Amino acid sequence: MKKYKILFLLNSKVQLENIVVNGWVRTKRDSSGFSFIEVNDGSCLKNIQIIAENKLGNYIDIKKLSTGSAVTVYGDLAESKGSGQKWEVLATKIDIISIASDSYPLQKKRHTDEYLRTIAHLRPRTNKYGAVFRIRSELSFAIHKFFRDKGFKYIHTPIITGSDCEGAGEMFKVTVMDQEKAINKNGQADDLQDFFGKPASLTVSGQLSAEMLALALGDVYTFGPTFRAENSNTRRHAAEFWMIEPEMVFCDINDDMDLGEQTIKYLTDYALKECKEDLELFATFVDKELLKNLENICLSDFERLPYEEAVKILIKSKEKFEYEVSFGKDLQAEHENYLAAQYFKKPVILYNYPKSIKPFYMRLNDDDKTVAAMDILVPGIGELIGGSQREERLDVLELRMEECGLLKENYWWYLDSRRFGTVPHSGFGLGFERLLMLVTGIKNIRDVIPFPRTPGNIEF
Known part of the structure; x- marks a missing residue:
């Protein structure tokens, strides 16, 4: 048999x-x-x-x-x-x-998402979550297929790092020390006594390491878990999440925007073709407009405009936003959703952000005010991709690090890459869970990852 x-x-x-x-x-x-x-x-x-x-x-x-x-x-x-x-x-x-016990908590009825999060170990057995995680599996495969077909090399970057890529400081510290005993004369934890002999954290991005491999292998990508110790309980944030991070050499910000648009369209189209049955469940019970919205993404030419123009559109809109809009401030989810879902009614790529709100590694533009950064916003989600052309000029990179208060000796290896055969290169990060939210219509990031890690929640 x-x-x-x-x-x-x-x-x-x-x-x-x-x-x-x-x-x-x-x-x-x-x-x-x-x-x-x-x-x-x-x-x-x-x-x-x-x-x-x-x-x-x-x-x-x-x-x-x-x-x-x-x-x-x-x-x-x-x-x-x-x-x-x-x-x-x-x-x-x-x-x-x-034979399952009579106390089996999943019966033939609809359970709320809130209840199912309390039994995350069993919720994959429901129709909804079985469908979510099958789609997650299919799109994981599609990511590798997309980049492999484009000639990218798949690389593995460290999960434990000594560098803060984003400069925000919201990182989980990795230590084996007894914090009460390993104290130096200043009353602080003595990192010299720790496992690595210096501070170590869980990574927020594999980008800096990916750049090193791109400058040797050509176009590369990494796809793996990243971590952020941000005390946020919004529906879009989690402490552990997966990122797709390609890095391209001999290319600029325009190439980066092109690749970002191609990636989103390919993965959306792949889901429509390969996950039909599971998507129909979400189109029936979660979001009646789901299939139409996904088809719109596949068929649309993404709108492209500078950050400054986007700010002007938001100010002129007369919308009552919770957060004030002005040049030099980061856009909030409500601003991003207005631009993508209401104003343009399709995905939008914003570029040339103020340098004051972006990390040190983004290439400084000639105006000395903005950097060659880009974000891709999609209806219903907001920011799905964040990327930039990287600063390849050693002198400018060192100045930006000083402006951001970073110690150059901590990034000596990164600066070396600008000394030895530097080239223009670009890349971005695409949040995998946000992509799944887009594809399924699910509104909470906790419901597209099997065991969500959020503040106060590490039960499973």
């Missing part, structure tokens, strides 16, 4: 004999002489119906099966006599792997 995934069986063109199906019971209904068991193995949204006759040797135990129980089914794939499904399995044998 051959094992089959339910996804394969449901798409089968012919009847199959002597098959094996593993899965979990979603529902069971007993009838006269039969039991109808809906089984799902996670391979797709739909269940497959198992027909268990009372002549099976362990039928008494089969009738005890409850939602959440695990089974192995042996039998034949046959055309269904009932409505709603093409195929069903006529069981010749059912092995009961385990």
